[in-house]
Each structure stands twice: as structure tokens, then as C-alpha cells.
Amino acid sequence: MRRPDAQTMFLWAVLGGGALFLGYLTLFHHPGHAGNQATRVASRKSPVQGRRSFGYLEAVCALGPRFSGSEGMRRQQTLLSEHFEQLGGRVRKQTFTARHPLDGTPVEMSNLIVEFHPDRAKRILLCAHYDTRPFPDRDPRRPRGRFIGANDGGSGVAVLMELAHHLGSLDRGFGVDLVFFDGEELVYDDRQGTYFLGSEHFAREYVANPPPYRYEAAVLLDMVGDAQLQLYQERNSLSWPDSRPIVDEVWGTAKRMGVIEFIARPKHEIRDDHLPLHEIGRIPAIDIIDFDYPRSSAVSYWHTEADVPAKCSGDSLFKVGAVVLEWLRTTKLGTP
Numbered sequence: 001m002r003r004p005d006a007q008t009m010f011l012w013a014v015l016g017g018g019a020l021f022l023g024y025l026t027l028f029h030h031p032g033h034a035g036n037q038a039t040r041v042a043s044r045k046s047p048v049q050g051r052r053s054f055g056y057l058e059a060v061c062a063l064g065p066r067f068s069g070s071e072g073m074r075r076q077q078t079l080l081s082e083h084f085e086q087l088g089g090r091v092r093k094q095t096f097t098a099r100h101p102l103d104g105t106p107v108e109m110s111n112l113i114v115e116f117h118p119d120r121a122k123r124i125l126l127c128a129h130y131d132t133r134p135f136p137d138r139d140p141r142r143p144r145g146r147f148i149g150a151n152d153g154g155s156g157v158a159v160l161m162e163l164a165h166h167l168g169s170l171d172r173g174f175g176v177d178l179v180f181f182d183g184e185e186l187v188y189d190d191r192q193g194t195y196f197l198g199s200e201h202f203a204r205e206y207v208a209n210p211p212p213y214r215y216e217a218a219v220l221l222d223m224v225g226d227a228q229l230q231l232y233q234e235r236n237s238l239s240w241p242d243s244r245p246i247v248d249e250v251w252g253t254a255k256r257m258g259v260i261e262f263i264a265r266p267k268h269e270i271r272d273d274h275l276p277l278h279e280i281g282r283i284p285a286i287d288i289i290d291f292d293y294p295r296s297s298a299v300s301y302w303h304t305e306a307d308v309p310a311k312c313s314g315d316s317l318f319k320v321g322a323v324v325l326e327w328l329r330t331t332k333l334g335t336p
């Protein structure tokens, strides 16, 4: 995922006065991290397992770097295919070729699509990118070091692996597809990279060759494992009239469950895989993302070698999984 573009940053500079005021509100209304209490509240209602979710995060990270076209990515595809088939999902790969950003050579990419209840014509899309950035290029010491992408690349995958345990028994009017996007960030330089190759390909295929089903909603999970979890509402998701009801439902679900890490206020505007889904695929789409993963000059885990499982927690993965599952069980979207 990438930061807001310069134009947006300028707009926010102009609106600085308002931002300062919001900052003031944030200071006095921040809910803090009463994590354990919220876990107890939510766990009474949810079969989602935090410890197992964290085990999945560790297993995926143990494969090493998983950038597009790498050996780690191939091993991850095998691991995920076996995992989801065991849990009753129907797995297929959507393969395409992209040009390598450095030398133009072809890179084979695959989105992985896992269907639960494929017979149902109304569907909900839960997705995450599963490639990792090739290098930790924001690392102050070793920008050409080893990037594991625990939060950025691993956390969304881990939550979806856990949710798969609970989707076969989901008795709603819609089916669920889990989609793992390749090529989200085969990017070597922030200033000139092409992002979202997998989600863009997926959205173009959905429009060019319409399947016999429709996606009622898409929920993207990105950077949802930070041990200090703070999930503000993402501004693009809120700005789209067809997508805003999903934001309201998801954050409303979290509130009912007492999961205070879902903070029902906008903060960041993020360009992420939900953009192609919405702009090209015309699918109502939201991004659940914690963009407050430490990234100051003094302490930064984002796109650095410090993005490792120890900076994440099973508690955070549990909370996101529990809220999303409860949302699936109660949403009014996609129901007759």
C-alpha cells in the first residue's frame, strides 16, 4: 500500500487548522489499549482463535521473503492451497504476467481465489495482498536487507486463514470468496512504482468476463496485526456512497462487541487494493488498515527489517477476525 499522493498532502496542509482541532480531540478521546478486557468481551462471542491466527502468521513468515515471482511466494501458494482445500474451500489461481519494474522481464503472478459455497450467486469478497515488498527500503540501516512483512503482507493472510475455519458453516444468503492479491507492491522505489497489479487484473477480469455471480461487498485487510492496534476508518472507503454502509456496519459490529481498537473516526487516506476493486470493478469496497504501525524516523516498522511477528500479536489478529466474522453473520448486505 502507498501513502497519499502529494496533491492530497497539499489539501491536508490547507486543512491544517481543522486537523489540529481533530488532533486535539484525539488527544483527549483516545481510548488507549485496554486490550485484554476487550479480548475477554469479544471472545465470549467468537469462535475465532488468536493463538492459532498467530501461528499462521509465524508459518507464513517462516517462508521468508514472499515478493512476486520469488521462491517464497511459490511455497506460500502451496501452503495456502493445501490449507484452504483441507477446510473445504475451492481453490483456483488467476495467473497473469507483469513486467518486472527494474529490467522489464516477464514476472508470472497469481491471485489465489478460495470459494466457500460457490453455488451462491451473491458473494462477499474478503481479501488481502500476499506478496511482500522486495526490500525493506525504509530501513535506516539495511535498506537492501531481508524483508519478512509480518504485518505488511502476513497479517491479512493469517486472519483469512483463521476465518476459513468458520466459513463452511456460515448459513447466509451469500457465499464468501477469499482472494489473495499478488503484485500489490513489487516496488523498489516509492517515487516510481506501479502498485496493485493483482487487484487491478482481478477487477478487469471481473468486468471483461462477468461471472454468474455478483460481489455485494469487498473487505480488504492490510496491516491488521500490529500489537498496538488502532483501526481508524479509511477515508476513501468513507467517501464512496456505495461503500460507506460497509464501514458503518463493520465499525458498528466492533462497537457492539466491545472491540475498542476499531475507532469510528476517519484518519488516513490510503491508496490500496480496494481502489481497483471499486474504481474498475465497481464493487463496494473498504480497507481495514492500521496505518499507525510505527513509522517515524526514530522508530519504524513499516517497510523495514523490524516488520516481524514479534511486533504483531495474536490478540490483534483475533480482534480483526472476530469482528469480520461477526459482521458476516449479521450484515444486511447481500441478503434478500
Ligand SMILES: [Zn+2]
Pocket (backbone or CB within 6 Å): 001, 133, 152, 185, 303
Ligand atoms: Zn507495504
